[in-house]
Amino acid sequence: MNTIKLPSGKLDVRIIALDLDDTLLNRELKITPRTVAALQKAAGKGIYIVLCSGRAENAILPYVRQLNIAGFQAGRYLIAINGSIVFDLHTRIPIMTRKLGADVLRFVYEEAKKRGLPAQVYDASTIYASEDNKWTQVDAQLSGLRLEIVNDFSSFMENGHPKMVVPADPADVEKFTPFLREQLKGRAEIFISKPFFLEIMPPDCGKGEALEWLASGLGIPQSKTMAFGDSMNDETMIRKSAYGVAMCNGLEYIQDAAKFVTRRSNNEDGIADFLEEFVL
DSSP states (O other): OOOOOOOSSOOOOSEEEEOIIIIISOTTSOOOHHHHHHHHHHHHTTOEEEEEOSSOHHHHHHHHHHHTOTTSGGGOEEEEGGGTEEEETTTTEEEEEOOBOHHHHHHHHHHHHHTTOOOEEEOSSEEEESSOOHHHHHHHHHHOOEEEEOSSHHHHTTTOBSOEEEEOOHHHHHHHHHHHHHHTTTTOEEEEEETTEEEEEOTTOSHHHHHHHHHHHTTOOGGGEEEEEOSGGGHHHHHHSTEEEEOTTSOHHHHHHSSEEOSSOGGGTHHHHHHHHHTO
């Protein structure tokens, strides 16, 4: 078991990025009142609070509403689709978008199809899948997005998309991942976000890169950035922020990569506990 790593004193922070699943959200997929209060207090001090998820924009909005800070400058932005999109909640438009090209998308789709696996892409409100299976349904249930099956999926790739996911049995995901990493080296980022979701992202694109881009645009130095996460798709923001904080319930690899580790889990107000003690 890893040793909990904690700051020795108060931290000077101006922007906080927060992963959702198993980080900000508890097992009921809710933000607890204590955590809401801590984040509202931080926003009241002018600290930017940025929800940062693999989910599409519309799937993040219910949690934006729970926090009830989007009307303030400090609650204005969110990072969606694992860093492919930075979204401005005041203007209701993306201010940064990265996409995979059709060639990469079609390659992954064809290779997935050979293995009997579906592929899917996203917009703000919809999951577009090549076929339906148990795991596409899991994604629709977790995200709350509409699921649409696309007959001519190859043609649907023509204009590019921010990410592709191959939802499959964890054993199939594990087997497929090294093949894609080898074949798409330098052309895409490949990682497993949940054991049953294999994610394909644009190169040099991740939550950490999006957080860097947003902080720079806001005039916030890297030395005053903080990020909370638990899993592999949080690695870049854990490493790139000055204060990368892993959840104590997170992967051991992410805890090792982080500067700090929370004392409490996502089911025990771990974020609120950390912020109250070391930021607020």
